[in-house]
Amino acid sequence: MGRTFDAEELLGRWEDQREIKNLMGRMSQDYTLKKEGGMFSKYWSSRDDVCLGINTGWFTGPEHVKEYYAGQAERIRLESSVIAKAFPKNFEGKTEEELYGVGMMTYRPVDTPVIELAEDGKTAKGLWCIRGSYSILTPGGPQGIWEWGWFAVDFIREDEKWRIWHMQYLREIDRPCGNQWTGPWHTYEERPEFAAMKDYQEVQPNQPCTLRETYSAERPFAPSPRVPEPYGTFADTFSYGI
């Protein structure tokens, strides 16, 4: 990093950073609003080389990244319908749309941003901590989960807007609330009204690998994703993509 920017250029770069922060803030809010189904079109680049990494591997290319979000939406739809059937008196007369996301709570707030904008202004990189919680419907009923992790993102400017190009969404702690962070995962005894969740399968990465093990007492020390450093063009820096 060697280039010096004048005040007008710095103001433009400040606005770029603000837009990137707002993008991540909106995405975080969309998790709470159960809008996972619209995230790809809303936030992602139209490039063919987009990719999303989660702890268990990579979704590469637009079709696979879309499949990931479609899988999230499908789970919300299924959980909503199972909850509505389990508590018919509470939800009588509600449409599928009205019931979408019922009984769920996802808070995935982002903080501690380190954002670096390329000197050429074409790309940017950012790292955020996630310190949240979410709920899932298990065959034993709803369960609250503590979630600590990171979003590590490469952004690209497309049609004068910032879009996600590569993203790693990695969990460090992903354990049921009220329980220790080691040992067997706490489960509730199965209940017939939630049995439909037994057969539910998450959409799996098309390139499975252990991108990150979640925390355990046997795991070697594992730092966060690399922190962005100032850079000139994307070719000069590392990628959060595969």
Place this chain on the structure above:
Amino acid sequence: MKKEFTDEEKVLRLWDVEEVRKVLNRHSYYFSNEQREEELDALWVKEPENQKTAAFGVNTGYYVGMEEIRKFYVDYRRKQRMEVLEKYHEAKGTPLDDEHLGLGCAAMHTATTPLVYIAEDGKTAQFQGYQAGFQSMGKPDGTADSFMELGLIHCDLIREKDGWKIWHLELERDHTFPVGENYAAKEADPSWPDPLSADFGEPTDKRTVYDPFFGWEYMFQDMPRPYETMTDERSYGPEGNLGKPYYIRDPR
């Protein structure tokens, strides 16, 4: 009197605020990743005069000067981490080396809710943030001692040749609570001893920098506010007022 800034000066100050936030956020990642030596080299003051007056504060006092800070922040921490590894060594024969250091350990430290002011003279800046984080220390039987941590961050930064640098940093622990234990079942203890108080080490300048039992007494007074230039009284370093209750600072 409040200084008037030109539009250009305002833009530069706006950018300074972003840079100050970024320094503290970078600190949070270095701190979590146990890259403490790298942090001191990359983010802390380099000019000899500033190195002499640099300070790292914990609830129980200050480490003053970069040499003392390094002994605490790097060497003492390494000793703490080695003690965790020794338990694995005794139980499983895990080698006591750098490759295995940190086995079964994890930490995340954040810097949320930033408040930043740049001095009117542009030479220093003050930051206050809130740290919500955790630490977990594994044990060879597969269990772990895991704790959520909450606390304040105060920092004075000073502008050096290559940008904003940490000059005085205070990590003031408010509350540490074990993961997965029932709060309601715990016996009330007004002193609320911090289960991770060993993290404070033995400060070279021992004093109360922060007493979480009376945190509300200093919170208001220590918030950064618009200011002209750094003074001893305003400083978050040992010459300042951190840790002094309002009735001592401003007797009635």
